Amino acid sequence: MSLIAQNEIQLQENASTKLTDENIDDINMWIYIKEQFNISNEAWYELALKTRQMPNIYKIEKKVKELNATWNFKPTPGEAEGAQMNFKENLEEQIIRLQEKGVLNMNTKIHVKLSGDSTNIGKRLKLENVTYCHQSFVVN
Numbered sequence: 001m002s003l004i005a006q007n008e009i010q011l012q013e014n015a016s017t018k019l020t021d022e023n024i025d026d027i028n029m030w031i032y033i034k035e036q037f038n039i040s041n042e043a044w045y046e047l048a049l050k051t052r053q054m055p056n057i058y059k060i061e062k063k064v065k066e067l068n069a070t071w072n073f074k075p076t077p078g079e080a081e082g083a084q085m086n087f088k089e090n091l092e093e094q095i096i097r098l099q100e101k102g103v104l105n106m107n108t109k110i111h112v113k114l115s116g117d118s119t120n121i122g123k124r125l126k127l128e129n130v131t132y133c134h135q136s137f138v139v140n
Contacts (some may be wrong), residue, residue: 027063030055091132111135 034044041057048054072089076082091112098104116130
């Protein structure tokens with residue numbers, strides 16, 4: 001059911017539909033609010049049509065796709081919901097970046113420290129975070 005179609009909410013003229021550098025941070029804030037409060041696309045559509053301050057659902061979905069494309073997330077194995085990143089690929093990318101910046105060279109020995117924690121987000125929802133950091137030493 002659409003309130004717009006029923007003429008219960010009046011359409012307003014939309015501001016510029018072009019996404020600029022100045023409003024990228026605003027889009028990220030709106031994405032956070034949408035995800036934090038689990039707002040459906042249908043509800044977002046109705047709200048965005050009513051106000052000029054909210055970006056439309058197309059802009060939100062486009063930015064989410066752009067953000068997701070920068071990370072190589074894969075679903076976790078098994079029946080549990082979740083996402084994971086390949087540690088080996090991520091570490092290799094980091095090493096290549098550091099070599100290009102001149103921080104590491106072929107004679108550099110790297111020590112990797114792993115750490116992790118878990119958090120109960122909800123009654124049946126648990127979040128596991130694993131992080132890593134590295135130290136480099138020049139080998140003579």
